[in-house]
Amino acid sequence: MKVGIVGLGTMGTTHAAGYQSVAGAKLVAVADIQPNRSHAVAERYGVRSYATLAEMLEAEDLDVVDVCLPTFLHRQAVEMAAAAGKHVFCEKPLALTPEDAKAMVDACRKAGVTLGVGHVVRFFPEYQKAKTVLAAGEMGKIGTVYMYRGGGGFPTAWQDWYARHEWSGGIVLDLMIHDLDFLLWTMGDVERVFAKSTWRRDYGRMEHALVSLRFANGVIGNVEGTWLPLESFKTEFEFAGTNGLLSHSSAHAVSFKSHQLQTPGEAGPQGVTVPRSPVTRSPYSLELEHFIDCLHKGVEPIINGEAGLRAVTLVAAAQKSIETGKPVGLERG
Amino acid sequence: MKIGIMSFAHLHAHAYVDAIRQMPGVELIGVADSDLSRGQAAADQAETKLFPTFEALLESDVDGVVITAANADHRRLTEMAAAAGKHILCEKPIATSLEDARAMEKAVKEAGVKFQMAFPCRFIPAVQNLKRQYDHGGLGRVVLIRSTNRGKMPGGFFVEPELSGGGAVIDHTVHIVDLVRWIFQTEIVEVYAEIDRHFHDIPTEDCGLLTMELANGAFMTLDPSWSRPDDFYTWGDVYLKVVGTNAVSEVDMMRQSLERIGAGKPNYEWDFWGSNSDYYLVKEFVDSFREDREPSITAADGIKALEVAAAAYESGKTKAPVRLR
Numbered sequence: 289m290k291v292g293i294v295g296l297g298t299m300g301t302t303h304a305a306g307y308q309s310v311a312g313a314k315l316v317a318v319a320d321i322q323p324n325r326s327h328a329v330a331e332r333y334g335v336r337s338y339a340t341l342a343e344m345l346e347a348e349d350l351d352v353v354d355v356c357l358p359t360f361l362h363r364q365a366v367e368m369a370a371a372a373g374k375h376v377f378c379e380k381p382l383a384l385t386p387e388d389a390k391a392m393v394d395a396c397r398k399a400g401v402t403l404g405v406g407h408v409v410r411f412f413p414e415y416q417k418a419k420t421v422l423a424a425g426e427m428g429k430i431g432t433v434y435m436y437r438g439g440g441g442f443p444t445a446w447q448d449w450y451a452r453h454e455w456s457g458g459i460v461l462d463l464m465i466h467d468l469d470f471l472l473w474t475m476g477d478v479e480r481v482f483a484k485s486t487w488r489r490d491y492g493r494m495e496h497a498l499v500s501l502r503f504a505n506g507v508i509g510n511v512e513g514t515w516l517p518l519e520s521f522k523t524e525f526e527f528a529g530t531n532g533l534l535s536h537s538s539a540h541a542v543s544f545k546s547h548q549l550q551t552p553g554e555a556g557p558q559g560v561t562v563p564r565s566p567v568t569r570s571p572y573s574l575e576l577e578h579f580i581d582c583l584h585k586g587v588e589p590i591i592n593g594e595a596g597l598r599a600v601t602l603v604a605a606a607q608k609s610i611e612t613g614k615p616v617g618l619e620r621g
Numbered sequence: 622m623k624i625g626i627m628s629f630a631h632l633h634a635h636a637y638v639d640a641i642r643q644m645p646g647v648e649l650i651g652v653a654d655s656d657l658s659r660g661q662a663a664a665d666q667a668e669t670k671l672f673p674t675f676e677a678l679l680e681s682d683v684d685g686v687v688i689t690a691a692n693a694d695h696r697r698l699t700e701m702a703a704a705a706g707k708h709i710l711c712e713k714p715i716a717t718s719l720e721d722a723r724a725m726e727k728a729v730k731e732a733g734v735k736f737q738m739a740f741p742c743r744f745i746p747a748v749q750n751l752k753r754q755y756d757h758g759g760l761g762r763v764v765l766i767r768s769t770n771r772g773k774m775p776g777g778f779f780v781e782p783e784l785s786g787g788g789a790v791i792d793h794t795v796h797i798v799d800l801v802r803w804i805f806q807t808e809i810v811e812v813y814a815e816i817d818r819h820f821h822d823i824p825t826e827d828c829g830l831l832t833m834e835l836a837n838g839a840f841m842t843l844d845p846s847w848s849r850p851d852d853f854y855t856w857g858d859v860y861l862k863v864v865g866t867n868a869v870s871e872v873d874m875m876r877q878s879l880e881r882i883g884a885g886k887p888n889y890e891w892d893f894w895g896s897n898s899d900y901y902l903v904k905e906f907v908d909s910f911r912e913d914r915e916p917s918i919t920a921a922d923g924i925k926a927l928e929v930a931a932a933a934y935e936s937g938k939t940k941a942p943v944r945l946r
């Protein structure tokens with residue numbers, strides 16, 4: 289599968305690295321309106337670079353377009369790629385609104401191409417392990433769940449697009465959708481959502497939100513997300529069931545620690561950040577490998593367009609609750 | 622100062638007994654209980670005497686009593702003690718209904734006795750740190766709070782609605798609500814709640830999640846669930862994360878524990894070594910009548926906390942936010 293990536297910011301470069309270890313995929317081209325971005329990646333991996341998706345589609349014979357653009361540009365790019373008959377992998381969130389997401393799902397169906405969405409949390413080993421344990425019923429019947437994500441500070445990006453709510457959708461759509469998608473996957477449909485956020489109340493861009501969820505199966509959920517710069521980025525969850533508690537905190541999942549006593553000499557590796565919880569395969573690579581594998585086999589990826597739409601729909605309900613101060617009901621999907 | 626205990630229905634009574642026995646100048650003169658065998662066992666353990674009836678205890682020269690009966694009995698025992706002119710330390714929640722709670726407030730006022738609510742969490746040093754930080758402007762304006770007060774399912778009268786007034790929500794909402802009101806000098810103005818029973822086959826709810834708006838402009842969630850398994854490594858938690866404009870602070874009381882790993886059952890346990898907040902709660906009670914002043918935690922505080930729990934139950938039923946006041 290010949291792959292082209294559009295958007296080479298944080299995620300585009302992560303995906304470019306990810307494809308290097310994906311069997312059955314070959315990154316052949318990249319596109320970014322900032323030439324320095326596209327040239328750097330093109331040089332590193334020996335691929336061709338373009339300024340826009342249209343140019344890349346025109347010049348290349350791609351099988352897959354990987355969309356790593358800012359969220360507000362997802363719909364346009366996905367529709368363009370689908371119209372050109374390309375399979376599409378799109379970063380999460382699929383779109384800004386359920387309407388956009390639905391249109392994208394329809395466009396891909398109509399074009400007969402496969403759409404995959406980058407809800408990468410489902411490929412993080414600690415979350416995968418939790419999914420396995422929960423799906424096996426080992427925790428018994430789940431009663432309450434808490435999930436947390438954030439503290440790494442406000443994301444730096446092209447044109448500061450995260451700071452514009454109409455471009456990023458704010459923290460619930462951008463960040464908390466990771467946990468909301470994971471809960472839809474593990475706990476099923478949500479019946480009702482009630483949410484509060486600092487958006488338009490406090491803090492400006494450093495949004496912090498608390499979401500209350502009631503699932504169709506009765507489970508009560510509490511999801512928290514923050515863009516505040518706390519001591520470090522952290523993820524946490526706890527599932528409380530009749531057979532006990534299943535919990536995780538990235539603050540404790542530290543398998544490697546190092547404290548630099550002296551700056552190494554010229555020759556030494558300077559300024560490298562080392563992961564504190566290293567794994568042999570990056571979840572970003574695994575999510576792409578799964579998608580490519582599904583294309584080869586002609587089967588639906590686990591996070592298809594509908595899954596992306598479902599998550600965006602839940603976010604829209606939470607956002608509506610934040611705006612109205614009222615609980616918002618959801619239809620069973 | 623002479624103190625007596627009225628009922629051991631609430632297990633917290635034993636902690637008060639220990640606190641009283643450690644306190645200089647304070648004497649545990651006896652206990653009374655509607656369940657005589659339970660009362661006798663408690664009296665033996667505390668090396669004190671069992672009065673045959675509550676009346677007998679109140680007829681003695683006791684100065685103050687600790688009411689640790691089932692929630693539904695708080696009103697009756699408070700009115701008895703007040704009529705006998707005895708000071709009262711009342712276990713939380715203040716009562717099972719707002720009507721009872723208000724009657725209690727009236728009774729103690731008319732009798733001119735001291736009445737203190739048992740909200741020991743105010744005496745947790747980490748909580749006092751938080752208050753000091755807030756008072757000195759270190760936190761800035763409060764923006765949001767996430768809190769949990771989760772525990773094991775306590776059983777006993779706690780799960781009999783006529784005696785307890787409800788399950789996990791009434792049991793665990795009042796502690797955190799009192800802390801938030803006290804630390805930030807604010808009131809809860811709106812409550813939304815999801816309430817259910819998932820963990821145990823009992824007549825009350827055992828889990829929930831409250832989302833609240835505060836008068837100071839902040840919002841918060843509170844998880845009051847009895848969601849800790851029976852063999853959880855400690856009784857539960859008191860956790861508050863406060864996001865202010867100047868700082869983000871967390872209180873996690875039970876972290877002051879030794880981790881104990883062994884062959885026992887359960888084989889992983891936490892041994893709490895933090896300060897004894899029950900001691901300072903009782904001391905505040907005794908000091909209030911030793912110094913003849915209002916106790917710092919009043920019946921009004923008990924009522925405010927109960928109002929929030931009542932609003933949570935209403936919201937749980939109507940599935941809509943409930944405004945207070």
Ligand SMILES: NC(=O)c1ccc[n+]([C@@H]2O[C@H](COP(=O)([O-])OP(=O)(O)OC[C@H]3O[C@@H](n4cnc5c(N)ncnc54)[C@H](O)[C@@H]3O)[C@@H](O)[C@H]2O)c1
Pocket residue numbers: 294295296297298299300319320321322325339340341356357358359361379380381406408443444445446447449462
């Ligand atoms: N899965 C995850 O963990 C994760 C993490 C961060 C971001 N994301 C998502 O990934 C997407 C991208 O986020 P990011 O942080 O990488 O953004 P970014 O700002 O770092 O990168 C976006 C890139 O797109 C380029 N660009 C903008 N408009 C363009 C156009 N019309 N044509 C070509 N290039 C264009 C910019 O020059 C920039 O290099 C967002 O949807 C975001 O929500 C996902």
